[in-house]
Amino acid sequence: MAGPTPRPASDAQSSPEERTFSFVVVSNRLPVDRVETADGGSWNRSPGGLVTALEPIMAINDGAWVGWPGIADHEYEPFDSEGSWLVPVGLSEREVADYYEGFSNDTLWPLYHDVIAQPGYHRIWWEAYAAVNQRFAEAAVRVAEHGATVWVQDYQLQLVPAMIRKLRPDIVIGFFNHIPFPAYGIYSQLPWRRQILEGLLGADVIGFQRAADAGNFARAVRRLFGYSTKGTVVQVPETASDGSQRLRPVIARAFPISIETSAYSDLAKRPDVQERAKQIRDELGNPTIVMLGVDRLDYTKGIAHRMKAFGELLEDGRLRSEDAVLVQVASPSRERVETYRALRDEIELMVGRINGDFGAIGHPGISYLHHSYPREEMVAMFLAADVMLVTALRDGMNLVAKEYVASRIDNGGVLILSEFAGASDELKSALLINPHDIDGVKDAIMTAIGMPARERANRMRALRRRVIEHDVDRWSADFLAVLARSRPGTSSSVTLPGEDE
Template sequence: MDRAGFVVVANRLPVDRDEVGGWRRSPGGLVTALEPVMREADGAWVGWPGQAGGELDPFVFDGTQLVPVALSDEDVELYYEGMSNDTFWPLYHDVIAAPRYHRVWWDAYVRVNRRFAEAAAEVASEGATVWVQDYQLQLVPQMLREARPDLTIGYFHHIPFPAYGLFSQLPWRRQVLEGLLGADVIGFQRVADAGNFARAVRRQLRYVTRASGIHVPQPDGTTRVALAKAFPISIDTQSYIEMAERPDVQARAAEIRESLGNPRKILLGVDRLDYTKGIRHRLKAYGELLEDGRLSVEDVTLVQVASPSRERVAAYIQLRDEIELMVGRIDGDFDTMDHVAVRYLHQAYPREEMVALFLAADVMLVTALRDGMNLVAKEYVASRIDNRGVLVLSEFAGAADELGSALRINPHDIGGLKDAIMRAVEMPAAEQGRRMRVLRRRVREHDVAAWSRTFLATLEASRRWQGSRG
């Protein structure tokens, strides 16, 4: 195994198994953002291959060294489905669903985090930079620092970080904070998330915090400064623009409108099937608009794409049942022979089909109850090369901090959500254009490549500063 000067540590490798047992590149912004950096630095990526059981040797894919971390069926059940997605996920998303605290889950989480840390420590060259990704691996930074004090360590938290009153419920709160503070730079989606983290550190660990710097006492009596800052993630904007310009994608958008009976307006929701996304609130508001007579199925159709997610976790099984019951009731009450109220699609689609949907949709509904960022909002904006369309955006999504020209809503306020949908449906083309041009400028200037450059430049500056202090 070759040593690497730049190492990414993430729950998943950037590849999936293909139909013939080989590998193909995974879709996703993180993979796209880091590909140029990986190539320049002869980088390595440490992660789980996505299938339980079986040891895989490191291998090279598309110029990047991949270091698989094996997980057993029990690891997947306890570390991933349990601690990561039934404890941290609901706790960090403002307890929309109740988090569960099981010591056996925590023990598995520690064990698996150590396995990732050991794999990263083994592949990293002397003085390498290691970038750890997301809430499944919050203990890895400190484990890495103890094993390899020569490393420069970054961590990025892709989901929200909760207010202290919620975070303090966690029985292992000190261990998590200490784990994250092993990093030189801890990145968050929003300024508020970085602030929540710093407050938790002050309350729990009593460390001094100044601006974005957190003073972390070291075993030798010195102090190391870790930075906790916001670095809002984005998308590969240009790839969405290029796809939206393709004649076949534009033709597919026209086909979609035709297949829905050419309604005057198409509303669109695109989400993982998750309780954080506010899908029930969106359906309730839309159903009431039909009931009130403010919208009619002859004029307006809602397309809801809900890609499958965590299908073995009880809360997700229940959510799917509830949403499909709501869709059935709305369609039963309002469908006609020629028009459908809600076209519900419990499937994942390739990017070309999603861009065609974005082009076909007049209104994009992002009604998240809590979301670290919500890249779908940015994907919709990037795809609207005609400078038309309206983005209705929850103030509880990280994207709301950047996309100020969207129609902002509180998804818990069903009356306000209904009014926002009506305003979007009735918005004149000139106002759509003014708003969309501002949104598109923001998404073009702050793309995913700019995000990774900014984070890594901050990490490099931290490395130089720590070195000058030493």
């Protein structure tokens, strides 16, 4: 993905500040990363399901994407990138600390994940969050044409929908929450609980990962505002332009996100990736059983819980390190936040203790990898793993579970999946577990290891059918179709791949 590209002469009639678009995406980060080079630097496409899902829609609709470029205290002009107009929103180092690391990730993240860690409630963080959300909203409306569709993404920008509606009531607004939405008893702890709901209710359609999340949101609205909710519709009172009072319907429902299934299946078919999977098993000492966990190093993922279960199986003698290995990929995450630094210390101490107590020469028990890998290497790991462990304590979806399933073109392997991950609503043929029940996790591991080949294949076929039929393209198409129908009388529409343009 090249850097800022000059506009062709045919487009010279509009300056960057004057260009407007029918479809605008707003997210905390732009879909590119800055790479500095000797000749000044360039922008590379970011990996991730959201970018993959929206890139073709952006190209068809001549769309714009508003977001932070990922570098503090730097201002960049809008620029073209592979068919999309990217609009950087600058953040200072202080705003990154207060809005992003503070309110987004040390207040909202733990609160929305059932207070697995204690949230911090600081007014200065809230003030930064509100100010940055206002800047994102203003950037979005500047590039939105009349009647445009604007799709706001995730918990960092929950105030943006109402801000956009106040500035530009002609815009059709969607919002998607990629993380859980907590039960009212937890949500009510937030000092700014009303302001967040008011921000979200500015949207025409609010999407959640699970029906339970949408239900939690509707209950919070009823408790705090007394608005009528029926099914997936919230009736929001508002004042019309003529001064009359009316009810504006807001749709709040589940749209479970997915992955680019074909990309993982295609990689799994490549001979070099299959050969790499064999090499991985060789490098691990050719154990009988390879178990795998792949996570960001985050306290919501239940990494310590799966390690405790594995360590107890070794201690009980039900497994031996010569026969079984747990490969744990823990990608670095938010390492400037103290909670995450403490978690890394805890996990690495646990790895050392288990390997010291139960490992053997050439067979350490746990192979711990604290870095990220390219997609090809991850697919090779998925093919090498007999058992995939997803033990999240709370997760909006958990796309790793779907990536593992998409990669198992051989219908092999067993998925052990936490019932507290959104993916459990769809992947019902997995072995579902409560990660807090260590004995239950241990039993699930032994069941997976001893599962007959025919049962493994039947379960994986059912899982793959679901992931193939409900991929990321279907997710975006479903959401945008509902959004297009949400405001009768508007001209806004978004052309989807495969439709007549």
